Amino acid sequence: MSKKILVVGQGLAGCVLAWTLAQEGADVTVTDHLQLPAASAVAAGLINPVTGKRYAKSWNFEVFYPFAMQFYQNLERAAGQQIWFNYPIIRLLNSVIEQNEWSLRAGQPDYAGFADVQTHAGDWETFVQPGFAYGYIHRAARVNFPALRAFIHQWFSAQNRFLHTHVTANNVADYIPHYDHIIFSEGYYGQKNALFQHLPWLSAKGDVLMIRIPAATADIQSILKKQITIIPYGDGLFWAGANYYWEFEDANPTQQGLEFNRSELRTMLRTHFEIVEHRAAVRPVLKDRRPVMGWSTEQPKVGIFNGMGSKGALLTPFWAAHFAQHMLHGTALDSTVDIKRFGR
Numbered sequence: 001m002s003k004k005i006l007v008v009g010q011g012l013a014g015c016v017l018a019w020t021l022a023q024e025g026a027d028v029t030v031t032d033h034l035q036l037p038a039a040s041a042v043a044a045g046l047i048n049p050v051t052g053k054r055y056a057k058s059w060n061f062e063v064f065y066p067f068a069m070q071f072y073q074n075l076e077r078a079a080g081q082q083i084w085f086n087y088p089i090i091r092l093l094n095s096v097i098e099q100n101e102w103s104l105r106a107g108q109p110d111y112a113g114f115a116d117v118q119t120h121a122g123d124w125e126t127f128v129q130p131g132f133a134y135g136y137i138h139r140a141a142r143v144n145f146p147a148l149r150a151f152i153h154q155w156f157s158a159q160n161r162f163l164h165t166h167v168t169a170n171n172v173a174d175y176i177p178h179y180d181h182i183i184f185s186e187g188y189y190g191q192k193n194a195l196f197q198h199l200p201w202l203s204a205k206g207d208v209l210m211i212r213i214p215a216a217t218a219d220i221q222s223i224l225k226k227q228i229t230i231i232p233y234g235d236g237l238f239w240a241g242a243n244y245y246w247e248f249e250d251a252n253p254t255q256q257g258l259e260f261n262r263s264e265l266r267t268m269l270r271t272h273f274e275i276v277e278h279r280a281a282v283r284p285v286l287k288d289r290r291p292v293m294g295w296s297t298e299q300p301k302v303g304i305f306n307g308m309g310s311k312g313a314l315l316t317p318f319w320a321a322h323f324a325q326h327m328l329h330g331t332a333l334d335s336t337v338d339i340k341r342f343g344r
């Protein structure tokens, strides 16, 4: 008989896990009250192979990237809607140190096919401030999280497998008799869950702007990156962000976040832009910046799948499959992501 599993939270993590389990034949129900600002509703869903000040290659990119691409492309076939967008990233380099560091990286054998140096800013050429050098990042992509979430919501709702309830550590005992497993995928809100409060959370809030660039009438097919990232959403609209705040009161947008993004945009663009919307949310991050999955010691049927941090698009499909195999076939959890690494 197939296992009955309740997934709590319909952000990216809950969606990908629920879909993966259902594809494996599990009897899955999803619940979300959909009233909290979800990271997945605010994020751009960017997958960037080369990140940070040192332009380091993302953790296990060669394994996670093809896995993610196949997952999202299968899902978009089921959804009948594009979810995965291949876009190169144009990295603006504004100092000799940055240019040298970039050239050094681009020349390394394991960066071949990922990063190179160019003399122009591609379809951004007429919009960027003068004085930059350009690094190009290939094998980057954007995953349309809102489209993915809408499809999963509709798919589970159509089978009466979507509940609009708030399951918490306080009332989870009411649900336990009805399921083999209950998995909390609450994103940042998971750090308030009494069953998982002992985890070393280091969640990071971010503000993002939706902007319109009136002069960008042609279809821009690449992403522009300096400290923040500008991503085309079509029809002259762009996603721009994001800052990282490790100390914050709530998930609401702040004036400080607005100013930060606006002033970063001005260092990148010489063309006029209009701010259409300002939003914020919190990335669910653990101190070691690795996902977390496994079981509560107090409630052994209750588990967690969380901690995708700022790389949810890249990491979630691979680790959802890993956790699903563990749940359905008893395979061991990798110690890098197992909740047991935090003791208790």
Ligand SMILES: Cc1cc2nc3c(=O)[nH]c(=O)nc-3n(C[C@H](O)[C@H](O)[C@H](O)COP(=O)(O)OP(=O)(O)OC[C@H]3O[C@@H](n4cnc5c(N)ncnc54)[C@H](O)[C@@H]3O)c2cc1C
Pocket: 008, 009, 010, 011, 012, 013, 014, 015, 031, 032, 033, 034, 035, 036, 037, 038, 039, 040, 041, 042, 043, 044, 045, 046, 047, 165, 166, 167, 168, 185, 186, 187, 188, 189, 190, 204, 205, 206, 207, 208, 241, 242, 280, 281, 282, 283, 284, 306, 307, 308, 309, 310, 311, 312, 313, 314
């Ligand atoms: C500003 C910003 C920019 C980002 N940019 C990118 C990017 O470009 N690329 C990338 O890969 N990642 C990015 N991220 C990170 C990405 O958003 C996360 O890794 C991912 O969305 C986390 O998904 P999640 O499902 O864990 O959490 P969330 O998306 O926050 O979802 C949690 C869900 O759980 C629900 N929930 C919580 N508690 C309960 C409960 N008790 N009962 C029922 N439902 C509950 C909430 O309503 C919510 O829908 C960004 C994040 C932010 C904040």
